[in-house]
Amino acid sequence: MDLGIKGKVALVAASSKGIGKAIAFALADEGVNLSIFSRSKEEIERTASEIRTRFPVDVLASTADVTNKEQVDRVIEETVKTLGGIDILINNAGGPPFGFFEDFESPDWQSALELNLLSGIYLAKKIVPLMKQKSWGRIVNITSIAVKQPIDGLILSNTSRAGLIGFSKTLSNELAEYNILVNNICPGRIYTDRIKALAEKRAAQANIKYEKAIEEMEKDIPLQRIGTPEELAALACFLASEKASYMTGTTIQVDGGLLRGLF
Ligand SMILES: NC(=O)c1ccc[n+]([C@@H]2O[C@H](COP(=O)([O-])OP(=O)(O)OC[C@H]3O[C@@H](n4cnc5c(N)ncnc54)[C@H](OP(=O)(O)O)[C@@H]3O)[C@@H](O)[C@H]2O)c1
Known part of the structure; x- marks a missing residue:
């Protein structure tokens, strides 16, 4: 299926690794020009050169922290100057630390938000x-x-992300008249450094091997495995496309059936 976005420009935040990187690849495969950024210069440059090798698209790679407004402003300015605008925003970031209510103080909450x-x-x-x-x-x-x-x-993550859903649902209503569509994707367990770190932590806590911790994490997933970043990127690419023209304000999980609720 041609998703109808060849030649458009996407800004993919936090995209040197994991889910962000997979989404950048999926968009490049559709002929979308890319502006990608993360904090590590070496990692983002490596990802950019991998994309340039595989796909005939323009790729601007920048170093920026998504929480630093000046750095984000610079990325946006350079993207507009180099690629001519931004049609697609993939809003991604790292995840906050694991831990419980008693573990965190005000600065931790501020950082997570x-x-x-x-x-x-x-x-x-x-x-x-x-x-x-x-x-x-x-x-x-x-x-x-x-x-x-x-x-x-994951109390920091649970709390901060809930706010983003309220924000984006409201935004989707406000922007519908401009043909700007806003949707959310919820990863369940996707095999990236983030899930590897979680498995390592669980292995250390339970005094079991890493492989056993991964097996434990797969047990309660109906599809019986952890997902790949590419499986999530496929949905992101669709939602970023012309073909998703009647979808806005949705929140969709990619989780192998892990969520047991109806919605
Ligand atoms: N993987 C899962 O199963 C899963 C499940 C639920 C939710 N999520 C969420 O999905 C998002 C992506 O996760 P992931 O698994 O792809 O993580 P990942 O493999 O650890 O990759 C995170 C990416 O974000 C970049 N990054 C981190 N902090 C950043 C910052 N402050 N500014 C700019 N770039 C930043 C990292 O690059 P640099 O280090 O170079 O900055 C890296 O490219 C996270 O919010 C995560 O919590 C993931």
């Missing part, structure tokens, strides 16, 4: 005017299954 809520709001604030000019835009937020079913030991 900046990472997984305020950064997405800031990116949207700066990029929506560019989309409005073209009467076309797609915003895809990468959140977590935690927005549908909070995860034990």
Whole structure:
């Protein structure tokens, strides 16, 4: 299926590794020009050169922290100057630390809100005017299954991401008249460094091997395995496309059936 986005420009935040990187690859495969960024210069440059080797698209790679407004402003300015605008925003970031209520103090809460809520709001604030000019835009937020079913030991993530869902649902209503669509994707367990770190932590806590911890994490997933970043990227690419033209304000999990609720 031709998704109808060849030649468009996507800004993919936090995209040197994992889910963000897989989404950048999927968009490049559709002929979308890319602006990608993360904090590590070496990692983002490596990812950019992998994409350039495989796909005939323009790739701008920048170093920026998604919570640093000046750095984000610079990425947006350079993207507009180099690639001519931004049609698609993939709002992604790292995840906050694992832990329980007693483990965290005010600065931890502030950091989590900046990472997984305020950064997405800031990116949207700066990029929506560019989309409005073209009467076309797609915003895809990468959140977590935690927005549908909070995860034990991830209180910072559970809290900050819930706010993003309220924000994006409201935004989707406000932007519908401009043909700017806003949707959320909830990863369940996707095999990236983030899930590897969680498995290592669980292995250490339970004094079991890493492989055993991964097996334990697969047990309660109906599809009996952890997903791949590419499986999630396929949905992100669709939601970012022309073909998703009647979808906005949705929150969809990619979780192998892990969520046991109806929605
Ligand atoms: N994997 C899962 O199963 C899963 C499940 C639920 C939710 N999620 C969420 O999905 C998102 C992506 O997860 P992932 O598994 O792909 O993580 P990952 O493999 O650890 O990759 C995170 C990416 O984000 C970049 N990054 C981290 N903090 C950043 C910051 N402050 N500014 C800019 N870039 C930043 C990292 O690059 P640098 O280090 O170079 O900055 C890296 O490219 C996270 O919010 C995660 O919590 C993932």
